[in-house]
Amino acid sequence: MTLGLGFGAMNTGNNLVYLVFGMMLGLITASGVLSEMSLRGLETEWLFPSDLFAGQPATLRFILKNLKKNLPSVGLEIETAYKKGFFLYVPAGSHEILDIPFTPNARGKFTFQETKIETKFPFGFFRKWMFRESSQSFVVYPKINLDRRLETPGVPAEKNRSAQEKGRGDAYWQIRDFSHGDSPRQISWKVSAKQSRLMVRETERETDKKIFLSMGKKSRWTALSKEDLEDAISFAASLIWKNFQENFAVGFISDHLSVMPSRNRRQLKDILEYLALFDPASQASSKPHAPAPGSLDILDLWKINR
């Protein structure tokens, strides 16, 4: 259109058409300059949720930082392998957040190699883009399905047994006078009111609920079909997750990871991460773990619960 207008101006010699022709060129230049200004000085960062399970919707947080001191960035399209996002406005020297809904369909490690940032702002005459290398990765844990059968024969599921000593628990142990250092939470206000002095209610310590799971022999896992392997891993993850939620101390042993029963969330993440990345076919050979006393074989449990 601009070229046509230039020809029209030359043909007619109309000076006002020359002005309009100049305006068109000015608009094209402004479009190029403004889109370039929008794309300059940008930095990206991904934030992934700490627990991400296959099949469960989650939110990936994309942070776009505008490092320019005075110029904001406008109209930026973000293209990832999963979704297209749009930043309308990123103020100068600031950052904006885009929460991208994401439902991973399989366990494993996901890596964002690069993110494409594109803009057609301001007039759509040009499409400019740039790639931002990120190489940030996150691990998707196996699918958790608490609706399936997750029975663990031999593991006490009833109320915890008492340990015959005071400690944390629900059962009554004794009432005594308040002394310095006692937690105010332990004060029994009802009794204190009756006795007209501060009295403390102590409970009996309960023994820990615990479950110790073992991956068993690697050869048994390699013999499984792909579907069965995924189902068994999902079963293991679901079982571990369920027990952890029920306040069990969860222990785990495999060729590469061995953790004693604990309620530490960090340890749970280690186990889930191990399961997420578990691939019997490609795992480097290491010394098989010795059978742990009292441990339950995951594959055996899986077969029982199928």
Next chain:
Amino acid sequence: MTRWDRVLRDSVWALCGFSLCALILTRELENFAAAAILTLTPLLYYFDRKERLPASTWAMNALILIDFAFAAGRFFYLKDSFLLIVADFLVFFMILKFAFKKDRNDFLQMIYLSFFILLSCSTLSLDFSFLASFILYILIVSWTLSVYQLSLSQASSDVLQPQENLPEIFQRLRHNAWMTLTLALVFAFIIFAFFPRMSVAVFQGAFLGPVHQTGFTEQVNLQQSGKIFRDPAVVMRVQVKSAQGQNGRGFLYLRGQALSNFDGKSWTAGERQAAQMVKENFKSKILQMGRSTSNRFQILSPDDRKAMKTFARMKLAESDFLKQTIFMESMDTSLLFSAPWAESVTAKIPRLAVYQDGTLSRPSEFKGRISYEVTSLIERPPTAVLQTGPAPKDLQLPYDSKSQDEEISKNLELPENSQKISDLALRIFSARDLPHAKAAKTEKYLRENYKYTLDLKAGDDPLNDFLFGSKEGHCEYFASAMVMILRSQGIPARMATGFLMDEKNSSGDYYTVRAQDAHAWVEALLGGFWVQFDPTPRASRFDLEKLSVWQKVRQKADYLNFLWISNVLGYDQELQEDAARKVIQKSSRLSIQVDHDLSDLRRKISVPWKKTLMYFFMVAAVGGLWAAKKILKSRTINLRGKGPEDKFYDEMLKLLERKGFPKEEGETPHEYRLRINGDLNEISSAVLALTELFCASRYGHVPLDSSQQNTIKTSLKNLRLYLK
């Protein structure tokens, strides 16, 4: 409808409405088209806001096709002006777009349409109002295109950023619009000033603009004339190089033509012969395209000059010639106007017809707006020469007929029943008076005994009614009367028509000529020369001293128009080359001047220049290095994404890592803080303070003040003590 959609809708409406208003401002649009714009646009906008417009694409397309067919019909069958047809077509196209429900594609089409309307304005606009329209259009179109683009990008994206900062975005769009305007104006100026004017003129004839009906006709009918004297439209602007008026009267006559045949009611030129002056029309021999270039047509030949000097004892000095630059609007006549006795004409026309009565005419295909230069002789033969009677027949004088007998007899013809006029003539002057005295006495008599009026009731015999009845009339009556009186006494005379310019624009030192300045006067053949007489009394002429405020404002506005016409619309290849030459000359003069001044300065001040310059450059180099270091430092900070203020956070991380709390990859500062919070309750407040200050300085680019620096020191001290 989202807020963003509403903004887009209103922006597109504003853009389209504005472009239509710009079209109205050109004052070339038909009345019905302007009325349609002014009534339908607000009405349809109201219905669009209420979402009550019909959604029927086929109906809209059918009506657009009808609009197109109508425009094509006007072009091919009615032969209307192409540019006006296009403007009308675009107006109704836009109104049809207004009238139906619109989606995003329709909005884009409307933006394009608005651009074509602006283009149409550029082809129709005749005054500087286009500049205002042009500037405002750029601002609005920049805003609207940005809004459209953002709206489109949002629609095609899966995830959108929460829109909490719309006012900031709109402010940014406003800034962008101003920046776009600046760039567009810079480019427009560069293209305008330096882009070569080639005017290849392919299909030029098809794109002629509208021709204005001024009412100036090539024949004068006393019963129908008069309308033109009430029309204030500007028909031309004239710059004169010499401020001298003609005949010492302070008025300048712009002669168009001479009329010789009078039948008692109307004047016509009658049969006349023209000498065609043809110039080379093709500047480019290769392209062989019709490029109109400036040509000079010499009317007064060296022989003419010689005859005038010898016979009429005229000096013909340089100061006796008046140079006029005339910017004529498009008029429905091919005549070229100039002060009488034109010596030469310079115009962008390939041919000039010079009639035997001195009338100048351009080719009919060049009827549009034109600017040309005319040099006229303002010196007149001495009265003694004019009183000598007819010139010798063998002497060929300029501004006279080449076939004198025929011309004389034509200009002595009288209508029937002219005995009363002859009687009147003998009452005005004596039969023994010399012709020049007779003419002067008649001029004086009519001026003193007759009144000027435009309110006429023309009868069947308008001239006799004027002379012997009402004794009131306008210039055409006065001129007709004087011509007939002179002819009745054997003095050849004719009516000359044109314009009388006396409205001087003090701001621009030029004359504004309006349609109402049309005038008729008398030319009588005296001593071999056609001498000018004006028997019309001067009625309410322009007085520069008694201008009202409104008239002064109008003068200023007209001056802007004049500048626009002479410098913008009239900017052509010659002016371009002229400007380039001037720039080169001035720059070389400036450089010589600067050299001269510098050497003068060196002579006056005995300073060791070489040493001073060396010191200066050394200081500049040190300063430059220091500035570069600063810039590099700030760049490095940006590239690394970390500044020196972040060191305290690194130290905190090191301390915590030593105690078994490493920060994980991909973990945000606050996520990390929350994770270790449970295990390190006692120092949580210190960790919180350091994390928040880090985030503020790292991501918010907030510089840390002294109290915050103290907080950092205290918190780190606490951390060190606890983690020891």
